Amino acid sequence: MLDHARRLVPLAGLALAITLPTMPGFSPALLAQERPEERDGGPEAAIAEAIEKLKDEGLNRSQVMETLSYLTDVIGPRLTNSPGMRHANAWTRDTLASWGLENAAVEPWGTFGRGxxxxxxxxxxxxxxxxxxxxxxxxxxxxxxxxxxxxxxxxxxxxxxxxxxxxxxxxxxxxxxxxxxxxxxHFEPEATRLGDDRLLSLANAPDPADRRRQGPPSGERRRPTEEQMAAFRxxxxxxxxxxxxxxxxxxxxxxxxxxxxxxxxxxxxxxxxxxxxxxxxxxxxxxxxxxxxxxxxxxxxxxxxxxxxxxxxxxxxxxxxxxxxxxxxxxxxxxxxHDEDLTAANTVAEIPGSDPELAEQVVMVGGHLDSWHGAGCATDNAAGCAVAMEAVRLIKTLDLKPRRTIRIALWSGEEQGLHGSRNYVSQHFGARNDDGELKTTEEYDRFAAYYNFDNGTGKIRGVYLQGNEAVRPIFRRWLQPFDDLGASTLSSSNTGGTDHLPFDAIGLPGFQFIQDPIEYNTRTHHSTMDSFERAQADDLKQAAVIMAAFAYRTAMMDELLPRKPAPGR
Amino acid sequence: MLDHARRLVPLAGLALAITLPTMPGFSPALLAQERPEERDGGPEAAIAEAIEKLKDEGLNRSQVMETLSYLTDVIGPRLTNSPGMRHANAWTRDTLASWGLENAAVEPWGTFGRGxxxxxxxxxxxxxxxxxxxxxxxxxxxxxxxxxxxxxxxxxxxxxxxxxxxxxxxxxxxxxxxxxxxxxxHFEPEATRLGDDRLLSLANAPDPADRRRQGPPSGERRRPTEEQMAAFRxxxxxxxxxxxxxxxxxxxxxxxxxxxxxxxxxxxxxxxxxxxxxxxxxxxxxxxxxxxxxxxxxxxxxxxxxxxxxxxxxxxxxxxxxxxxxxxxxxxxxxxxHDEDLTAANTVAEIPGSDPELAEQVVMVGGHLDSWHGAGCATDNAAGCAVAMEAVRLIKTLDLKPRRTIRIALWSGEEQGLHGSRNYVSQHFGARNDDGELKTTEEYDRFAAYYNFDNGTGKIRGVYLQGNEAVRPIFRRWLQPFDDLGASTLSSSNTGGTDHLPFDAIGLPGFQFIQDPIEYNTRTHHSTMDSFERAQADDLKQAAVIMAAFAYRTAMMDELLPRKPAPGR
Missing domain, CATH: 3.50.30.30 (Glucose Oxidase; domain 1)
Structure with a gap:
């Protein structure tokens, strides 16, 4: 997870009022839906059975910690364009291919600089x-x-x-x-889980667009005073x-x-x-x-x-x-x-869609593969890569045959400014021209959602909706099988600092999960002690199962996941 | 504080039944005493005033952290017979002398080995x-x-x-x-203070002699089973x-x-x-x-x-x-x-007694000056030395003129088995011959008490009485002015692992204070991170004041502090 990424990536469209019934892709029927077999347009019983299989496989025969150990212990630090990063690109590509994923590739995204x-x-x-x-x-x-x-x-x-x-x-x-x-x-514990108070506050968070108009609620961090700024200057x-x-x-x-x-x-x-x-x-x-x-x-x-x-x-x-x-x-x-090759790359691989009409549509999962250099960087963000890899491995191993294509992307250049995901998004989906006008591609229209995991080792407690209220009833149902695993909370709130932002910035559904902080801010985030020890196996197994379930669910819908109003398209 | 010292130093006299009215030095009048001016036989009002001065000087103009910084930062590790230890011996002697203490000396206690x-x-x-x-x-x-x-x-x-x-x-x-x-x-905080539950348990601890006869209470750590011992062997x-x-x-x-x-x-x-x-x-x-x-x-x-x-x-x-x-x-x-000189030494210095009849009697305070080698060893036990030095500095600075001589001893060889204090005690006060018979000196008869500080940086919460119930009513009154500083609890219990044990082992009143653990067991005790940062200034200021008060009170009594029954003398 990047530091202060909120300042680097403009959050597009936040100032637009969101009125549920007029949102693209939103169907009031989704809210009123009573017959489970019709939910998401698919055979719900079969999907529910698939989710149970994912839980069983992912909680009882997980490989997430083996993947994590290789990334952190054997490969080690993965500073963008360093040998560790290139090793990680190659190893993740080969590992994903060995699990049966297709189109596994190290996909260059442009010039970064020297390793x-x-x-x-x-x-x-x-x-x-x-x-x-x-x-x-x-x-x-x-x-x-x-x-x-x-x-x-x-x-x-x-x-x-x-x-x-x-x-x-x-x-x-x-x-x-x-x-x-x-x-x-240290009179306070370094490791914590989100308590009911914090989860409730997330659940009751206002729509980010409203919040932006109203300014920060009282008690939140204020901007520095003029006096403080003068002293700082x-x-x-x-x-x-x-x-x-x-x-x-x-x-x-x-x-x-x-x-x-x-x-x-x-x-x-x-x-x-x-x-x-x-x-x-x-x-x-x-x-x-x-x-x-x-x-x-x-x-x-x-x-x-x-x-x-x-x-x-x-x-x-x-x-x-x-x-x-x-x-x-x-x-x-x-x-x-290392300046022999200034090009940086993401690792990508796919489980092709099984439905000829939907196979060109894409659901993505990922985390960032690059890291800082002081440790194996288990929680930032080998954990996200191991979770995303485990999610697609589970779907592939169980041969669940998603209708849409599920694509994993493991980004690079995240720590220096979300470069890998930003370039990927602009190359595949859309970008703004010099006048600030958004130009999109055909891939943009065929894109379903991106799910990111990059807030440390903590298990998933819910999803930040980034103001996309149309997905709330859908995600509410999708989280139901994970209530017993602690994942129940939907927050209208934005969250920043990682690779869902470039998707969100051009109006594509891009989500970061709500995660327990564990020791992220106190011990691991950009530290020399972000080692394998700090990763919590049970948390990462849970996360991989939920990410797999969300990717699979998104791939099985009749329609694309609802989007926020297109930002100035 | 030594590891596992309980096993190294026999605790003499623990099996003897203690019956209050027959204990040497015990006077029922002490309990019944109502007139404060007669307490401890001295002019109580003047003593109370002195205690208030100690609090004011020690809490508001403390030098304990300056002393601690020199020991930990400038001198650094003080492994017995290493250059750091010899530097510490010389510096503490010179510093104590510069504060006006007399007979400041580096006193050899015998052959330890190479540095x-x-x-x-x-x-x-x-x-x-x-x-x-x-x-x-x-x-x-x-x-x-x-x-x-x-x-x-x-x-x-x-x-x-x-x-x-x-x-x-x-x-x-x-x-x-x-x-x-x-x-x-780390879901539990590394730093803690003793809660009411733990203090109450200490307050209600049985006499150690009774406890020894009864065996450990349920819930305490048991000896390993035969099966475990066999596997261990x-x-x-x-x-x-x-x-x-x-x-x-x-x-x-x-x-x-x-x-x-x-x-x-x-x-x-x-x-x-x-x-x-x-x-x-x-x-x-x-x-x-x-x-x-x-x-x-x-x-x-x-x-x-x-x-x-x-x-x-x-x-x-x-x-x-x-x-x-x-x-x-x-x-x-x-x-x-370093094998050019195998002799090890303690640092000692005195505030001579002002009462000609009592000046030959001695009250001692101390901590161990030696340490392990991985850090400046602030909490084990530069803290104890800084507290003891500050205690005598306060008494000297305020010119309180104690009746008995107050002597500070900063031990060496503690970490390898309490060698400095054990040898000091046997050379000055008494030792057992080959038949286990205790032979004592004249100094033994003139000895009042020894107060030790060696359980980390935590403030004083009370005193372990080592089964010496006769001192309870005395210490109860002495602690009263420190109730607002959190020091109120008297425990009949023994505590081990440090330099009061050799005194206690031959029947001399030797006490270690009850201290808040702070981060002692989790971060500092014998670690490479026992640095100045881990010392808590407010705690050490409080401790120095209380140690000064106890030393001064002991020096002002008409009689020597009551002792436990002499162990096989």
Whole structure:
């Protein structure tokens, strides 16, 4: 799951009023339906039997954890365009093909940039005593050119004038750029499930379109005040030239403190390219100003090596320095940039539809195959891939013969901005031209729905409807067999941050399930401890069964799943 | 706090029946006392005023966290007889002297063995991909003689026959000797305080002497069954020759999995010396048999380098290997054994008594200054030392002029068996001869009490009375001013594992406070993450004030604190 994706992908059509009886694909008969054998237009008894088979197979003979282990343990991190990602593309394609899926392919979606992989990394304080350090290089950080040893300098920049203090003193230095971070005792559990209070609040969530008109309800996070923004801008202005200053001064390594997490867990993402403080702001007037070049851009300017350190070790260094100690660190960071092929790809495969009239119509399931680089990234999002793969494996193994084609897509480039799914959607279904006008394809008209799983390891508790109220009565019935597995809640709410958004943005039914958070925000999401251990087998088995059931149900309907009003088509 | 110290130190006198009116030092008048100015025989109003001053100074102008930071951040790990320990001895002596304490000294208690320190440590998987590894060498592990690279082999020994599988295959290998360990999601908070239920259970605990006669109450941990013991012995018999086998086969490194903890935290203690399976069992017939030579013994036989790995990384390697991957690890472990001086020492210092008739009598406070090696060891037990130091600093700063001498002792060798306090007690107060007869000194007769703090960072909730019911009414009154700070509970119960035990074992009043556990068992106790962050400032300030108050109160009494019946004196 991407950070802050809400800001990256415009949610189209949210401001449109939704009036149920006029929605395309909506039939009042669906609500009034009493005879189960006519529901969804198919032989309901046979479908119900298929659902029971899915439950039995998926809960008792699941392979989801084997799939997950291979992805996280054997393949490991899957940073887009790295060898791990390409390995994952190939292995998932081959595995899906070995299960009998058709058209299994690694489908390029366009140019992403260069890959990056770690060749060697170790870091320790060597003077005045040896302290093995828990740290992780940032993705796309350059290396140190072999082992180096440097004095540790704490950089404290409160104002522009503070730069002068450090001039001529940073040659070869290991520079600490964060403040000491307070760490609290863990009086709250790291792992939680959604309680009735939270589920009820989701169930009672307003239509996102209404909500958008009304503004956030009281108690929700407010925008920062003008005063806060001014302080933030002043701080940003001081820091804007920091990275360039450190390069000019010849620093050897930039070290920051893991922004959250403790106990040896680091949250770490991408290296940053030094901003040119004199450049024109791009990309929406970020208060940081300057260029927005990404480190995976093969033309990115030179960067310093960048490492994130566990808070306990980082804080200790700060406190040592403030007490007059002058620590020396030895670090060996060697990396490879992979720029021989800048093209990135998704893995796709299909169970072809069995109904000649509907086989060209497509139901999709998926998760993102790419990850950050600090761990095997089990919950973000090998879990989603393993669940989607298990869902299609279950349908294939049970030979359920869906009427429509069921296609699995395992995305890449998600962590850097939903690139794989966005490009896939625009190439297959539709995109806006320069005037903001949506141009769609024939595939758009034949598309049924996309179901995504990317909120960690937690089991499915329901579905975010993204304001598509027409599907509520349908999903309500579809969830009924899973009431005993804890999945009952439908929320009109939007949810963001992952690969259903590009579908939703052009009016296609794209859904992310409501999931129990377990340890997602506290321990695993973009951390070095997103390991296989953090995946909960029972949760993922349940999720695979429900995803299979939803895909199968969608493939068995007489009509396509209802859509929201087409956004400016 | 030592592991399992209950087994190491006999608790003397527990089987004696305690009848209140006949206990030495017990006066029924204490219970009936109504006139506060006569309590403890001193001018109670002045004492109460002193207690209020201690609270004000200790809660509002505490230096406990500064002391703690120096011990944990600047000095760091304090393994007995290592440079860190000697640094800590010298620094605490000098700091106590700088606060105006007298007779500040580093007092040798005898021969411990060689010290050990880490010079370099790094470890990473280098093939088939780079995986930075979180691991920590075991204390007193030998080094690898510089960086080495070896294939990783998983050793699975279910029976004697399994050894043959590995013969000739371990030369230069990195050998994994643990099983994969299951890790559960953290649905329970890591940090807790004692609830009313637990405090009530402590308050209602039976006299330990009665409890010993009656056996453990239902619901308590039982001894293993005969069947379990047989299985344990069979497994131990298979494993007894493991370390020697690995040495004979030329393995390069022994790696086990952290026995508990996760998320990057490792629990790690001492390296083990290979057992000679043919040797006669020593030391109480351990089912493992063989010798019991300790790795700090300068004559210890050769050992292999030994490292403990974070569970997520260890488990991943096991799963990779079971899926056919052959990982290679690069490790650089360099250490120094310090055998130039085998003598270990405690730090002591005094506030001399102001009453000429009582100044030769001594009240003691303390904690252990030594630690394991994986972190600054804030909660085990820099916290206890910082609290005890702060307690005497408060009394000195406020110039309270205690009648008896108050002595602080900061022990060493605690983690390897309470050696510092045991030797101190036998040298100063008394010991048993070969016939088990207790021989005491004049200092024994002049000893008032010892108060220890070594159960983590949690604030004081009361006192374990160690069956000394005669002190209950006294401590009840002493705790009254701290009721608003959560310290109210007196438990007849014993508690073990730390340095009050040697005092208690020869009938001297030695007490460990009841403390909130916070994260002691879940995160800090003997772990690599026992860092300054895990110490709770408000808790330690409270503890220092209460320890100061107890020491001061004890020093102001007309009589010595009542004792339990002398154990076989």
């Amino acid at each position: 990056w992989s770690l060749d060697r990394f170790s870091m320790q304080v060597v003077e005045p005593q040896c302290i093995p350090i828990i740290a992780m290089p940032k993705a796309w950080s350059p290396g140190t050119g072999g082992p180096i040893t440097g004095k540790v300098v704490l950089l404290e920049l409160e104002s522009e004038e503070d730069y002068a203090t450090y001039e001529g003193k940073l040659q070869g230095a290991i520079v600490l750029v964060s403040d000491e971070r307070e760490v609290e005792a 002043a701080r940003a202005a001081v820091l804007a030239k920091r990275d360039k200053f450190l390069m000019d001064e010849g620093a050897a390594l930039v070290v920051d403190c893991s922004p959250r997490g403790d106990g040896g867990t680091i949250f770490v993402q991408s290296a940053s390219v030094p901003r040119d403080p004199d450049a024109e702001p791009q990309g929406g007037g970020s208060p940081f100003g300057g260029n927005r070049v990404r480190p995976w851009d093969p033309e990115a300017p030179a960067m310093l090596p960048q490492v994130t350190m566990a808070v306990e070790h980082y804080n200790r260094l700060v406190r040592m320095i403030k007490q007059g100690v002058e620590p020396t660190i030895e670090v060996d960071l060697r990396v490879t940039f | 050990w320190s880490l010079d370099r440590f790094s470890m990473q998987v280098v093939e088939p991909q780079c995986i930075p590894i979180i691991a920590m060498p075991k204390a007193w592990s030998p080094g690898t003689g510089g960086p080495i690279t070896g294939k990783v082999v998983l050793l699975e020994l279910e029976s004697e026959e399994d050894y043959a599988t590995y013969e000739g295959k371990l030369q230069g290998a990195i050998v994994l000797v643990s099983d994969e360990r299951e890790v559960e999601a 069979a497994r131990a018999a298979v494993l007894a020759k493991r370390d020697k086998f690995l040495m004979d086969e030329g393995a390069a490194l022994v790696v086990d999995c952290s026995p508990r903890g996760d998320g990057g935290t490792i629990f790690v203690q001492s390296a083990s010396v290979p057992r000679d399976p043919d040797a006669e069992p020593q030391g109480g017939g351990s089912p493992f048999g063989g010798n019991r030579v300790r790795p700090w013994d300068p004559e210890a036989p050769a050992m292999l380098p030994q490292v403990t790995m974070a569970v997520e990384h260890y488990n991943r390697l096991v799963r990779m290997i079971k899926q056919g991957v052959e990982p290679t690890i690069e490790v650089d472990l360099r250490v120094t054994f």
